[in-house]
Amino acid sequence: MTTLPAATVGAAYTDSTAWELLAELSDLGDRMPGHEGERAAAALIADALETAGCASVTETSFPIPGWWRESAALAVEHAGRQTTFDGSHELVALPGTPSGEVTGELVDVGYGLPEDFEGLDLSGCIAMASSLTPDDYGRWVHRSEKYDYAAESGAAGFLFYNHIEGALPPTGDVGRTNGPGAIPAVGLSKELGARLTRHCEASDDGGIDATLSVSARNEPATSTTVEAVLGPDTDEEVLYTAHLDAHDVGTGANDNGFGAALVVGVARVLASIDADLETRVRLVVFGAEETGLYGSYYWSHTHDLESVKCVLNVDGAGYSRNLEVYPHGADGMGEAFEEVSDAFDVPIRVEDGLRPHSDHWPFVQRGVAAGQGRSTADGSGRGWGHTHGDTFDKLDVRDLRELTVLCAAGVAKLAEADRAVAGRDPESVRDEAIEGGYDVGMRATGTWPWGDERPWPWADELS
Template identity: 80%
Template sequence: MTTLPSETVGDAYTESTAWELLGDLADLGDRMPGHEGEAAGASLVADAFEDAGLDEVSTTPFPIPGWWRGEASLTVDRGGRSATFGGSHELVELPGTPSGTVTGSVVDMGHGLPEDFEGVDLSGCIAMASSLTPDDYDRWVHRSEKYDYAAESGAEGFLFYNHIEGALPPTGDVGHTNGPGPIPAVGLSKELGDRLVRHCDDAEADRGVEATLSVEARNEPATSANVEAVVGPDTDEEVLYTAHVDAHDVGVGANDNGFGSALVVGVGRALASIEDELETRVRLLVFGAEETGLYGSYYWSHTHDLDRVKCVVNMDGAGYSRDLEIYPHGAPEIGEAFAEVSDEFGVPIAVEDGLRPHSDHWPFAQRGVAAAQGRSTAEDSGRGWGHTHGDTLDKLDVRDLRDLTVLSAAGVAKLAEADREVAGRDPESVKEETIAEGHDVGMKATDSWPWGDDRPWPWADELQ
């Protein structure tokens, strides 16, 4: 049973390389996929891998559909008065939106659940939906799903408002695999969303609310990159520990996912200190272009032999606290390894059931590779400051990074034990579980259903 020596644990609690990298990534500002900041972030990670003493450091570029924001505004006409909202604290464009100016009645679709759109004709209207999925709903409904339901119902535009007060307008991709989405779309702050909800309620009393949504954006080809390195012996199998370096351009992406990238570097450094004890090679891998369609992980998983991947632990959403959660996605051996770490260090690590098909572990999991997501607990429902201007370094804690580095390194070292088998899954069983949990509804609505498609992977036409 592999345990981390006290020297490695102590170094993780006193060494500052990973935290300094996180600060450098945050200082880049815009790390949108395909933008200069993302490339600069990938270079910083590669340098950090070199400084950590890892082997075979490499950067692999790949093409993506790029997106750049322009100006956006929403003008609301009500009772003979008009008000225009265009401040960054009020609204932001959603990546993948096309340009356009549309005018119509604002219709509040509530939570934007599939049933909310059933039989609803939104022709000539601007649909609005909350970022919240009710806790008692059987699955999380993704932003892009709500957007596509609105478009399919005939809406001319889409407003996506935050459900967390003071957390600013949320961003997030709504683009399609072959280019931008069909209708202009923006994210709104909770405060502006609540104001429009009130106006919509008043409209039911014939007071009326009309609005004009104006969006300027640029959609054209771009390039992202994956960065990787290895530590340990040259074995037939590899354990992958991953995150993504890109972030949305409205903020600095400190938590999502600069924190994850820093974790990968910190774990790589810890494992390098016990390299002679590792029994299986560990690959430290930071993907590009996660935020706009998991392009980096799809590209890597379809350009490498997955038979060599023993398992994947992907870190995304880990900066909320030091309380680690692991979602093994039907690979109990991953959960067991982290349960042992929990016992050894005397700290809680939650091992959770269910699928989370919206991060870089998913291209592996859907093809039967044992793949887990690691994250940390958050007090509130949703992303909090994530995907907003407020995702900044000051909200993170170096002590959380240190704790999670130690726990992650200990778990990965256990997964690298030669006699610890980690079984993959039949992709058909993953498909059945995806359907059983209701995720197929949203995936089919957003053209991201990975089964029964002649393409070797989603977005293949654009990546070749």
């Protein structure tokens, strides 16, 4: 059984290297996929992995549909007055939106659930939906799903308003795998969304006139994934992953600079016990997660998955030091972290269910044992994530150090030669996705990975 020596744990609790890297990543500002900041982040992470003592450090480029923010504004007619909203605290264009100016009736569609659009003709309208999914709905309805329902219902534009007060307008991708989405789209702050909802409710027919203007640049670009290895040269390997890109409206400190820093922190811990590792560990920091999981799809379709024993992907871990692991039904993964919980006498929650919106998903859907690590957060939603408020000052070095130790201990256990970790038949994953209603949203957005749909741009050339 592989355990972390006390000296190694102690050193991890005083090591500031990963924290300093996180500050550097945050200071890059714009790490949007394909942008210069993302390339700079890849270089920083590669240097940090090499300094940690990893071998075979590489940076691999791959094609993506790039997107560059320009301007956005919303002009609203109410009570005989026109008000224009164009401040960054009020609204931001959603990555993947096309450019365009549309005028139409603004219609509030509530939560933007599938049933909210049933029989609804939004031809020529600008649809507005909340970022909230009710807790009792059974599954999370993704932003891009609401966007596609609006477009399919004939809407000419889409507004996505935050449900968390003071958290500023949310961003997030609405593009397709081969380019921009169908209609112009922006995110709104909760406060602006509440104001517009109030105006709609006060109107005679439930809508008000508005003009949405969006300018953005959509063109091919290149993203980068960084990887390195530790441990012996074995036929199998354990992947520990995160993503290095981030939305440009904040600094991407939490999402997912924290995860990228965790990879480096875990690499430094495991490098100190390199001779004790029984299976090779591959550290992978993917590019272009935020705009369609491009890095992980590209990696999983250009490597032999038979050699991947298991994957632990960390995304959404900056909220606290309370670790959660979602094994997605992979036998042995949850048990490894339960042992870590017992060994360190700290709570680690092992949760059931699917989480199909991060870099473990391309592996899960193909039967590889793959889980997501994250930390718990108070309240609903991602908090400051995907907003201007995702900044370094909201994070805590103690959280990074504790999660580094727990994740490193878990990865070391997963790398034990005699520890069985089993993936799932892809058909059972598909059936669970259908049972949970996830297929509804994935079919709506063209990302359902079973059947004729091809939710990654390299499927034809790599299949």
